[in-house]
Amino acid sequence: MAQLSKEKHITFLFLVGISGWFIPGAGYFLLKEKSRAIIIFVTIILTFCIGLYIGSIGVIDPIGSWPWYIAQVMVSPIVAGLGHLTAGGGYPVYGRPNEIGQIYTSIAGLLNLLCIVNAIYLAHLRGIKANGG
Amino acid sequence: MEAETLLTNFAIIASFISPENIGTNPVSMIWLFPLASAIAVVYKATKLPTITTGNFIKEVLPLLGSIIVFLGATALVLYGLVWFITE
Numbered sequence: 765m766a767q768l769s770k771e772k773h774i775t776f777l778f779l780v781g782i783s784g785w786f787i788p789g790a791g792y793f794l795l796k797e798k799s800r801a802i803i804i805f806v807t808i809i810l811t812f813c814i815g816l817y818i819g820s821i822g823v824i825d826p827i828g829s830w831p832w833y834i835a836q837v838m839v840s841p842i843v844a845g846l847g848h849l850t851a852g853g854g855y856p857v858y859g860r861p862n863e864i865g866q867i868y869t870s871i872a873g874l875l876n877l878l879c880i881v882n883a884i885y886l887a888h889l890r891g892i893k894a895n896g897g
Numbered sequence: 898m899e900a901e902t903l904l905t906n907f908a909i910i911a912s913f914i915s916p917e918n919i920g921t922n923p924v925s926m927i928w929l930f931p932l933a934s935a936i937a938v939v940y941k942a943t944k945l946p947t948i949t950t951g952n953f954i955k956e957v958l959p960l961l962g963s964i965i966v967f968l969g970a971t972a973l974v975l976y977g978l979v980w981f982i983t984e
Contacts, residue, residue: 803953820914860919861917871932879942882943
């Protein structure tokens with residue numbers, strides 16, 4: 765019985781993490797933290813969109829600047845689709861717009877990673893509390 | 898009406914497939930503010946135990962201010978260092 769409960773708990777933590785990755789803030793939404801989820805969703809999506817607006821979708825470059833790409837893809841797996849689109853070098857961007865766009869989109873990804881980790885930790889704490897630990 | 902909507906949609910998409918023109922000048926530093934705001938907002942959204950409009954703003958503004966002041970101070974120190982080396 766305890767094993768089943770532990771499995772359920774791990775599945776729930778996984779669900780919180782994966783939903784937070786697919787939609788920023790969705791992990792908190794599952795934890796019934798609606799205002800937190802909305803604030804995080806709006807802020808992260810806006811930051812990412814500002815980055816794309818400044819530097820164009822060319823700032824997502826999985827080949828030429830893969831370390832930035834790893835951070836960018838933390839926003840959502842949809843970014844990987846954009847990366848597939850730009851991988852051929854069809855959207856060149858240089859100089860200051862490239863720098864600022866990359867910083868914005870990557871920071872948005874890293875902020876979402878912070879939220880995912882925090883949501884999983886919150887879910888874990890609640891699980892422990894519910895089990896009387 | 899439909900053509901107008903189509904044009905608007907094209908304009909929105911076009912703004913995301915061509916980069917903006919941002920010069921290498923001090924004005925481009927203005928782009929720091931939205932990013933610093935996003936960092937402060939998301940950080941405080943993860944840290945506050947309960948979120949109400951009042952306490953959220955009260956927590957975010959000092960953090961945003963301290964980020965900007967610290968970045969400004971760092972920029973001044975670096976500028977002074979460059980000035981000292983080159984002059």
